[in-house]
Amino acid sequence: MSTIDLGSLGVDCGAHLLLDRTLSRLAPGQKVEVSGTDVNLGFHLPVWARSRGHRFVSGPPPTIVRGDVDSNRLSGAIRAGVTSDVVDQAPASWGLAARGALVETGGPPLVGADLNERDVVWSEVAPRLYAQAAAGQWDPATAIDWTPPGLPAEIEAAVVQTMTYLIENEQAALTVPARFLGRIHPHFREVVGFLATQVADEARHVEVFTRRAGLCGHLLGVSGAGGRASLQTLVDEPEWSNASFLLSVLGEGSFLSLLSFLQRHAPDPVTARVAQLAQVDEARHVSFALGHLGEFVTHRPVGRDRLRAALERRHDALVSTSGLSAAVHDSLVVLAAGSWDPAAIGIGWEAVQDLQRDMDEGRRRRLVRLGFTETQAEEMSALHTKNFM
């Protein structure tokens, strides 16, 4: 016979914890004799026992016979996999439970988390890249010296137009992973975590580009209809792998070249710095997409065909739009030129030509990494939106 002395502790101030602890070590039907000096113990004990499915025998000594409610509550409970590995398919019945948790049956199934297959969702690089992302978050207030640069008005206008373009692109890059976050089964928590950092990264980029645009008091530039149409096709892509491919491999991949261009040709240190910080984040997004899509096409032989089809669909949808607006293109030229001297403009023009070649090379290189042939990569890179993202 077990015994428990509750001392002066009452059931109304925590004694049930001691009772629970003692009873949890007993099998249903086994008894524990209870002693204690709290004045209300005599009638609180049976109340508590009744509410917990135990039997109370008034004694003396007062005795509780362990019921089977606690063990029945966990009848049929299963572990949601193991903490250190992911399963091939995470069932909806695990709900929001932590990976490895003991899941009581009967809870509501997880609704809407339809991306639950390892082949589609998981990436071996996710834990490492999530850790890098978490460690690499920077504070816009302190990471950048926000001293206004005092550029000539027309050069400043070119910077502002470029920032206006970047902001809407980063907004699209925020919206796309945010749309998929709730659809990814939380079992794949490092993927969810990585995408959450990606969303946070893009929010920060929107912030710093906005702040740079307004740094010298200029009104923002033009948001071209063609550019927005291109971005809308990214936001509208319903399939996770396709969206990741179009956004992160091709779009953000191209942006790595653009941000590198901005660092190299920026007419002021603030523009160079925001481009540099954003580029580090974007490189991580590209690495993640390449990692998870590389595994996806390995597991799913038709995966490459589907990615290519998504690219072709997007190209067809955009065939009647203007692509990169002239305002953005010309701003990049002026920004690289740094002055209105004809020779400088010529150099700026050439720099933007180089940028587009660099983007194309980067896209082809990444497509080859995903297992496309050189010829396929060349064709596919040419189908990518002229709006860069």
Add this chain to the structure above:
Amino acid sequence: MSDTIVLGAVAYDPKVVTIWDGFRAWLRQRGCDMDYVLYSNYERQVEDLVARRLSVAWNSPLAWVRARRLDPSAQAVLMRDTDRDLTSVVVVRSDSPVNDVAELAGRVVGTGAIDSPQATLIPLDLMGELPISVRRFDVGIGLHGDHIGGERDAARALAAGEIDAACMIDANHLRFAAEGILPAGSTRVIAQTPLYDHCNMTALGGSSPALEQFTALLLGMDYADATARPLLDLEGLTRWVPGRTSGYEPLESAVDRAGFYDRKGEVTADEYRP
């Protein structure tokens, strides 16, 4: 009456809809055609039961007492495990000079609603003819104390020093401690009633195959079954047990003393307008 089990229940709280919807679905999946009717008070439910408009009524203990008086064929077919062997307590503030019920003479005792078995009728019966002043906290009249608002208000009044003692069911002494209304150590129990039973599922007359199926299915509900467990948790039981009628004597006695119903089950209590 067809094979459909028509169950009456009192809507003392919005969750009652959830509870009986859940039980209806659970029973129908197992071949028992149950439907339910909700009442705003127990008196009309009992009257409909004895008029044979219901197959069963999920009755408060007071409703059971009336049903039995109106129709002696009434039987308690089921109850919750948590309906058995309850008590009520009379509580004073820790610093009160009152040490037992007799010392409440001439003092103000707070109770629940006029029709609360646990917070009014049974505890007042315990005090017999003692000359006390009763301050009733009438919340949810007609709900037979299912709505514990009156009990809670009496506890608040006790804590505020407005009354000398308050009556409540034993479990609510713990609940009000957890809610902070009667913090641990702030009160002292000066009396406890005898054990009594609470709700039961009441049917009239003999059995029927449909009633036997209904009863057997509920008795078979297993807390280990994930489809049953949420319903059991909501209704506050861990298993259904066969009904027994041996635990209603304290309430029968209290009803007689208070003149709440007459021996034939007619409502005779003054001021009772459910």
